[in-house]
Amino acid sequence: MIRFSSLTKRYGPLTAVRELSLEVRPGEVYALLGPNGAGKTTALRCLATLLHPSAGTASVAGVDVTADPVGARRNLAFLAASMGLYERLSARELITYFGRLHGMDEARLSGRVDDLVDLFGIRGFADRLCGRLSTGQRQRVSLARALVHDPPALILDEPTLGLDILSGRTIYDFIARERAAGKAILFSTHQMEEVDLLADRVGVLGGGVLVAEGTAEQLMQRTGAPNLARAFLALVAGAADR
Amino acid sequence: MSAWRVVAAKELRETLRDRRTLLMMVVIPVLLYPVLLIVMEQLLLFGQRNLEAEPAPVAVVGQSAPALIEILEREDGLRLVEIGEDPEAAVRADSVGAVALLGEAEPGDGTRPVTLLYDAASDRSNRARGELTAALRAWGDSALGDRLDARGLPRTFAEPVAIADSSIARPDEVGGYALGRILPLLLVVITLLGAFYPAIDLAAGEKERGTLETLLTAPVPPRAVVAGKFVTVALIGVIAAGLNLGSMILTFQTGALQLTAAIGLEVSLPWSAVLAIFVTLVPLAVLFGAVFLGIAVGASSFKEAQNALTPVYMVVLVPAMLPAFPGIDFGPGLALTPVAGVAFFFRDLMTGEADAALGALVLVSTTLYALAALAFAARAFGNERVLFGGGEAEVDARAVGPLAWLRARRGALGVPSSSAVLLFVSFVAVAFFWVGIRLQVSLGESGLLAAEWLLLLTPAVAFVVFGGFDPVRTLSLRRPTRTGVAGGMILIAGAMPLVWVLGWLQTFVLPVPWEMLEGLEQLVTADSAGRLAWLLLLLAVTPALCEEAVFRGVLLGGTGEAEPWRRVVLNGVVFGLFHLSFETVIRFLPTATLGMVIAWAVLRTGSIWVGVLMHFLNNGAIVVLASTPGVREYFSDPEAPPPLWLVPVAAVLVWAGARVLQRPAAAAGADTSNSSHDP
Numbered sequence: 001m002i003r004f005s006s007l008t009k010r011y012g013p014l015t016a017v018r019e020l021s022l023e024v025r026p027g028e029v030y031a032l033l034g035p036n037g038a039g040k041t042t043a044l045r046c047l048a049t050l051l052h053p054s055a056g057t058a059s060v061a062g063v064d065v066t067a068d069p070v071g072a073r074r075n076l077a078f079l080a081a082s083m084g085l086y087e088r089l090s091a092r093e094l095i096t097y098f099g100r101l102h103g104m105d106e107a108r109l110s111g112r113v114d115d116l117v118d119l120f121g122i123r124g125f126a127d128r129l130c131g132r133l134s135t136g137q138r139q140r141v142s143l144a145r146a147l148v149h150d151p152p153a154l155i156l157d158e159p160t161l162g163l164d165i166l167s168g169r170t171i172y173d174f175i176a177r178e179r180a181a182g183k184a185i186l187f188s189t190h191q192m193e194e195v196d197l198l199a200d201r202v203g204v205l206g207g208g209v210l211v212a213e214g215t216a217e218q219l220m221q222r223t224g225a226p227n228l229a230r231a232f233l234a235l236v237a238g239a240a241d242r
Numbered sequence: 243m244s245a246w247r248v249v250a251a252k253e254l255r256e257t258l259r260d261r262r263t264l265l266m267m268v269v270i271p272v273l274l275y276p277v278l279l280i281v282m283e284q285l286l287l288f289g290q291r292n293l294e295a296e297p298a299p300v301a302v303v304g305q306s307a308p309a310l311i312e313i314l315e316r317e318d319g320l321r322l323v324e325i326g327e328d329p330e331a332a333v334r335a336d337s338v339g340a341v342a343l344l345g346e347a348e349p350g351d352g353t354r355p356v357t358l359l360y361d362a363a364s365d366r367s368n369r370a371r372g373e374l375t376a377a378l379r380a381w382g383d384s385a386l387g388d389r390l391d392a393r394g395l396p397r398t399f400a401e402p403v404a405i406a407d408s409s410i411a412r413p414d415e416v417g418g419y420a421l422g423r424i425l426p427l428l429l430v431v432i433t434l435l436g437a438f439y440p441a442i443d444l445a446a447g448e449k450e451r452g453t454l455e456t457l458l459t460a461p462v463p464p465r466a467v468v469a470g471k472f473v474t475v476a477l478i479g480v481i482a483a484g485l486n487l488g489s490m491i492l493t494f495q496t497g498a499l500q501l502t503a504a505i506g507l508e509v510s511l512p513w514s515a516v517l518a519i520f521v522t523l524v525p526l527a528v529l530f531g532a533v534f535l536g537i538a539v540g541a542s543s544f545k546e547a548q549n550a551l552t553p554v555y556m557v558v559l560v561p562a563m564l565p566a567f568p569g570i571d572f573g574p575g576l577a578l579t580p581v582a583g584v585a586f587f588f589r590d591l592m593t594g595e596a597d598a599a600l601g602a603l604v605l606v607s608t609t610l611y612a613l614a615a616l617a618f619a620a621r622a623f624g625n626e627r628v629l630f631g632g633g634e635a636e637v638d639a640r641a642v643g644p645l646a647w648l649r650a651r652r653g654a655l656g657v658p659s660s661s662a663v664l665l666f667v668s669f670v671a672v673a674f675f676w677v678g679i680r681l682q683v684s685l686g687e688s689g690l691l692a693a694e695w696l697l698l699l700t701p702a703v704a705f706v707v708f709g710g711f712d713p714v715r716t717l718s719l720r721r722p723t724r725t726g727v728a729g730g731m732i733l734i735a736g737a738m739p740l741v742w743v744l745g746w747l748q749t750f751v752l753p754v755p756w757e758m759l760e761g762l763e764q765l766v767t768a769d770s771a772g773r774l775a776w777l778l779l780l781l782a783v784t785p786a787l788c789e790e791a792v793f794r795g796v797l798l799g800g801t802g803e804a805e806p807w808r809r810v811v812l813n814g815v816v817f818g819l820f821h822l823s824f825e826t827v828i829r830f831l832p833t834a835t836l837g838m839v840i841a842w843a844v845l846r847t848g849s850i851w852v853g854v855l856m857h858f859l860n861n862g863a864i865v866v867l868a869s870t871p872g873v874r875e876y877f878s879d880p881e882a883p884p885p886l887w888l889v890p891v892a893a894v895l896v897w898a899g900a901r902v903l904q905r906p907a908a909a910a911g912a913d914t915s916n917s918s919h920d921p
Contacts, residue, residue: 014659045455048455048459049458049459050455050458050459050626051626052626070461070462070463071461073459073460073461074461076459077459078455078456078459079456080452080455080456081452082451082452082453082455083452084451084452084453084455084456084457085451085453086252086256086451086453087451088255088256088259088260089252089255089256093252093255097248097252098456098460100243100248101245101248101249101457101460101461101462102460102461103461129259145456
């Protein structure tokens with residue numbers, strides 16, 4: 001569903017991501033770990049067609065992100081920590097706006113917006129401007145926005161950054177539900193407990209290179225670490241030594 | 243609904259919910275400017291009445307003049323006061339407004355000298371001076387009349403010519419003339435302000451809030467996003483300008499301004515002129531909207547975009563202010579100048595002297611500029627570097643400290659990145675401007691020498707050494723081939739006269755700074771062999787080494803990622819800007835052209851020494867020619883046309899030099915793109 005094939009991204013003299021290859025299957029949650037500047041956001045942005053790979057490629061639902069970026073975007077939802085909400089649009093207006101951008105016809109869109117408003121418990125504040133919503137409410141609106149076109153692949157860039165436990169819980173529930181619906185989910189994070197809780201597989205990026213990949217147990221076995229956090233530190237330190 | 247319409251509808255809805263935009267779009271144009279005008283006029287009238295409410299205190303000192311005293315006592319606007327022995331102290335103390343110091347009358351029918359003592363920095367004193375001058379004139383006229391009467395001559399004897407003004411302009415034409423001085427600037431500024439904040443909000447604001455990423459992952463091409471945003475920004479600019487136009491015309495035409503009514507000004511702009519102004523405002527708003535969007539999208543925050551756009555705002559004000567200056571005729575050259583053409587066309591529409599052909603030229607050229615700006619904005623929105631930066635987060639996360647930051651910007655070939663190089667050149671330019679000029683002011687020619695070596699060459703060498711860059715690749719320190727040297731010499735021999743012609747052509751559109759040129763001529767002219775040697779060291783050898791190290795060295799070496807023609811143009815423009823000052827605008831184009839020619843030669847040959855030689859030959863030739871009597875006169879007048887035969891000769895030399903440099907043998911064993919053939 002989601003595939004990176006030897007993807008490299010360079011910024012002038014700096015190689016932010018080097019020869020990245022990985023795959024996320026339908027119904028799988030893949031966590032991308034790495035220290036700041038490891039290239040996680042760059043990799044996710046290449047997949048979301050925001051950045052153009054310098055070499056190699058990536059695809060979403062079989063659509064090459066370089067050859068057909070607009071086609072790839074139809075099959076994905078991108079959710080960043082900033083949530084991406086327009087302060088002067090109401091929650092309903094915002095979800096409708098993105099539905100229109102995805103080319104949905106008005107009758108179908110109206111029904112879909114109502115469904116999402118109910119699914120995420122937005123009805124009570126659906127007509128309030130996003131700028132006046134609480135963080136938890138904003139989080140729910142951004143999730144509804146991402147799902148308006150019901151894409152098969154979800155890309156989440158540090159989705160719980162700056163959220164409290166309750167708001168984070170909404171994200172966990174959302175990821176679990178979408179995995180059950182057969183969607184491929186790729187997310188980046190610094191939170192090891194999130195990875196333990198949600199990820200089927202984990203990839204560790206260090207200096208732009210995928211230094212390790214596998215289940216959390218496999219990574220711990222490989223490094224001999226008692227938990228994922230220590231395994232992560234050992235892998236990243238190893239990457240830095242190289 | 244097509245994607246751009248969806249974007250535009252959303253942007254418009256959101257923008258109209260923004261108080262700041264509404265303030266700029268409606269409140270300021272409709273209310274603030276007319277109210278400000280009325281308030282200012284009222285304050286002016288109030289001050290004037292206040293000044294005239296009481297008679298101005300004046301005094302007379304010196305030889306007695308009963309006739310003058312009698313006149314002064316009769317005048318209602320004056321009050322004669324007694325002052326002490328120090329008239330200047332009395333004026334300073336404001337106990338008297340103006341003092342007439344009467345000198346001793348010459349014997350017979352001679353002249354009596356009168357000195358008026360007043361304080362030019364005081365409104366009350368200025369007014370007293372005016373009143374006292376009128377009284378003194380009356381006294382002089384009376385004395386003259388007495389003299390004529392004594393000789394039996396008619397009063398007309400002393401007035402052989404009587405002059406009376408009679409303007410053929412109707413009051414509405416005078417009104418249009420006055421309006422044409424202020425309104426064009428206001429209209430341009432309001433259009434600009436109308437587009438200013440929406441452009442920042444829709445581009446940088448969207449980036450800052452993190453919504454741009456989300457928007458660009460929707461299945462919509464970037465051109466639809468930019469079209470939707472741009473339509474919103476331009477529409478708001480047009481609405482703001484239209485509302486301002488209507489509001490200003492109503493303010494003037496309804497007689498809301500007492501001053502204009504009092505002095506007999508009539509403001510009645512025909513509807514056809516109003517319509518023409520409005521139609522011209524549309525491409526202007528489009529131009530501003532597109533330029534602002536294209537620039538603002540490169541900023542990462544609202545504040546950063548404000549900082550980036552403020553200089554643009556200032557630059558736009560200059561051409562918009564031109565119609566307020568007297569003596570500038572509106573012609574095709576100005577019609578083709580962005581913003582200035584629009585402002586002058588507005589002025590002529592208001593004065594009723596608009597030329598339809600010039601108006602069409604303004605409309606067409608502004609539309610073309612607007613389309614070019616739109617292409618620029620669309621390109622910016624499609625450029626990931628502009629939208630999401632050049633990976634600075636990754637670079638900064640992997641490098642701590644300034645040296646580490648610099649070294650992290652070292653490419654695989656050991657040359658600095660363009661961001662590091664541009665930062666370095668900016669630093670050098672700022673240092674040279676502030677410190678270099680002080681050195682020159684305090685030490686004269688030695689200061690110039692010190693500035694070049696200490697503020698250009700030394701930082702360039704330090705940048706390469708401490709940045710850990712490859713000096714050969716970064717500074718193109720390769721030994722040139724004979725072909726390369728010959729090609730460079732031929733090319734510069736042809737380029738110099740062509741640049742001279744270019745400078746001469748400029749004098750038709752740009753004012754010639756004669757005082758600056760005279761100073762420059764004195765600087766480059768030697769009157770002895772010793773002086774000539776010193777000038778060659780100061781003005782030819784030194785810049786050839788120091789400036790080349792910065793421009794054809796670091797700058798050219800660090801922009802290797804760009805296409806060669808872009809590197810050459812950027813190099814010339816930066817070189818031209820470096821030589822720019824308020825008095826030397828006229829030097830920009832010739833210097834930038836020379837910079838491009840030398841940059842191309844260095845790029846072709848791969849050797850900075852070719853650039854050094856060309857720079858030396860150019861500057862050295864100027865010094866030698868300026869110091870040669872008989873030849874100097876040819877070059878001293880920039881408005882004098884160069885000999886026509888020089889143009890074909892120079893063109894042939896440029897062509898021949900370029901041909902030689904294009905030969906493989908011209909390359910110093912190195913490539914032109916930092917990728918192969920290195921020694």
